[in-house]
Amino acid sequence: MYESPTEIANLTSTEKFDAALAIHLYKGGRLLQGSRIPFGIIFGGTDINEDIRCEEKHRVMGAVLGEARFAVAFTVKMKELAAAEWPDASKKIYVQTQGIKTMPSETFDWFRFLQNADWHRKDPSVHLGIVGPAVDPLFTSEVKEKVKRTPGVHLLQEMPQDVLHAAMKRCFAVVNSSVSEGMSAAILEAMDLDIPVLARNIPGNAAIIKHKETGLLFSDPQEFVVLSKSLMNDPIMEREIVTRAKDYVKKHHSWESERKAYQNLVLSLQ
Missing domain, CATH: 3.40.50.2000 (Glycogen Phosphorylase B;)
Structure with a gap:
């Protein structure tokens, strides 16, 4: 729903948010650039696998990672790829696999x-x-x-x-x-x-x-x-x-x- 950091800044100011957690280093992270509240980032996958090849997106993601308090990678390999691009951020990147809980409906046709x-x-x-x-x-x-x-x-x-x-x-x-x-x-x-x-x-x-x-x-x-x-x-x-x-x-x-x-x-x- 949101397309610019200004919109997010207005939201967090109006609703009195204390912190933020964004998914995807580029899609979500770019909206938190210059944020007045502390935030963390969860890598989405396409950010590290695909967006990293685009020079402008790479620049934005590096800036976001620099501001983020922490980042989460789903795998060690994903952390290594990100750390290779932004060495200064390597110590703030944690590895946490996705957790799964399934509850299928009893009725399906x-x-x-x-x-x-x-x-x-x-x-x-x-x-x-x-x-x-x-x-x-x-x-x-x-x-x-x-x-x-x-x-x-x-x-x-x-x-x-x-x-x-x-x-x-x-x-x-x-x-x-x-x-x-x-x-x-x-x-x-x-x-x-x-x-x-x-x-x-x-x-x-x-x-x-x-x-x-x-x-x-x-x-x-x-x-x-x-x-x-x-x-x-x-x-x-x-x-x-x-x-x-x-x-x-x-x-x-x-x-x-x-x-x-x-x-x-x-x-x-x-």
């Missing part, structure tokens, strides 16, 4: 979402559902056009988290095809819900998925198809992946630990 869909011509049992909000109008229109020409692929509207989790539990697998990720909550949620994950082999995904142990990593569409078929035809591998992934999430992505870490960081702003 796929036919309510897919009843008007064009079923897959080759194999009626295989479908790909794409779920999420339309953020980029141009890209959304391109996706809609491609989906219309692709039987078995369904573009679904965003839905409440508990409903989405219920939908995920009725799927054979969750797919992450992002070309850039910080730490995908969708992957961690799938692991917690006992759903196998197929994800593009990029640093953010590889940081939380060990290939053929806690999930499957693919580098191109062809490999995605091969791995998907192998997963569908090997129930023992599927069960082992799901079990190890669940154990991994419980051990490394506790929402209670995440809550305590952020409480302590926010208290340091006072």
